[in-house]
Amino acid sequence: xxxxxxxxxxxxxxxxxxxxxxxxxxxxxxxxxxxxxxxxxxxxxxxxxxxxxxxxxxxxxxxxxxxxxxxxxxxxxxxxxxxxxxxxxxxxxxxxxxxxxxxxxxxxxxxxxxxxxxxxxxxxxxxxxxxxxxxxxxxxxxxxxxxxxxxxxxxxxxxxxxxxxxxxxxxxxxxxxxxxxxxxxxxxxxxxxxxxx
Numbered sequence: 189x190x191x192x193x194x195x196x197x198x199x200x201x202x203x204x205x206x207x208x209x210x211x212x213x214x215x216x217x218x219x220x221x222x223x224x225x226x227x228x229x230x231x232x233x234x235x236x237x238x239x240x241x242x243x244x245x246x247x248x249x250x251x252x253x254x255x256x257x258x259x260x261x262x263x264x265x266x267x268x269x270x271x272x273x274x275x276x277x278x279x280x281x282x283x284x285x286x287x288x289x290x291x292x293x294x295x296x297x298x299x300x301x302x303x304x305x306x307x308x309x310x311x312x313x314x315x316x317x318x319x320x321x322x323x324x325x326x327x328x329x330x331x332x333x334x335x336x337x338x339x340x341x342x343x344x345x346x347x348x349x350x351x352x353x354x355x356x357x358x359x360x361x362x363x364x365x366x367x368x369x370x371x372x373x374x375x376x377x378x379x380x381x382x383x384x385x
Contacts, residue, residue: 189206191206194206281308282304285308288321289325293336294337299334303325303335307321307325311324361384
């Protein structure tokens, strides 16, 4: 900031602003110097650590125990990668088989999972080479009962008395007017007598 940028102020105000600005800039310079010093310290530490790591690497190359541990670690990493790949492939296969099920609803999850596992096993079987998951699904479920929910299930419906009792509570009865109570008495005398005590 320059004094000429503040020509709209009085000289005394300009002096105060410039003094405050100078203090602020000195503080910022001090903070920058501190940060530079801290950065240098950190860089020195990193360099020290890198040197120690290089020394350790040189010593460890000849160490048979280190080699064994390194090989074990490599084997473990390879196994983990293989497991992860197998899981990803299984997830994709599960998603594909689930899409084949479409809107069919199984009687329970146990049945659904059993059918899914049977399809997965069949896909790996060389005897089923060339068959799709959909083909295998149809083969496995064709003509079998008890796998899917029946869309035409019989619903247990309450009787007129039960449904009336479920819809009219004692509190509702107490709030009814004369005409409503007469209608209830005509349609369900037992419920009327039960609440009209």
